[in-house]
Amino acid sequence: MRGPQDCWPWLGTWGGRKRDRRPYYMARGRRTMAYRWVWELVYGEVLDESVLILHSCDNGGWPIGCTNPNHLRKGTVQDNSANMTDRPRHGLPASVVQAIRKLLDQGETQAEIARLYGLTRETISAIATKRAYKHLPYPAGGSVDE
DSSP, rough: OOOOOSSOOSSSSSSTTTTOOOOEETTTTTTEEHHHHHHHHHHOOOTTOOOOESSSSSSTTTOOOOOOOEEEEOOOHHHHHHHHHHOOOOSSOHHHHHHHHHHTTTTHHHHHHHHHTTHHHHHHHHHHHTTTTSSSSSOOOOOOTO
């Protein structure tokens, strides 16, 4: 069982582009983001469609899609953009980047890792050469950082 401060992974349907998959819920012919649906169940309907539901945990997208109402808050597009800039969360989750680095250190090919995660080989190369995600710490003993 997950606690009130843990992320609650979405176990339902996912949609969106391959690189930006999001959890959603379908009801009465309407597709709604899963976390917006959870917000409305817990806190009440959000009548203004311009209001976004933001995550404090940065795990709203694939592969977690956190639906813990304790991690959700209302905000604007500007709030979301400012938050994304303040905290390096655009792109892949840190746990995925670190798993990719570990696979690279273990000798897996960039092509195989790209296939495994549904990414391009160029993305894996950018992680391997520190052109991307250099703000994330490298695992202790990882050859990428040495």
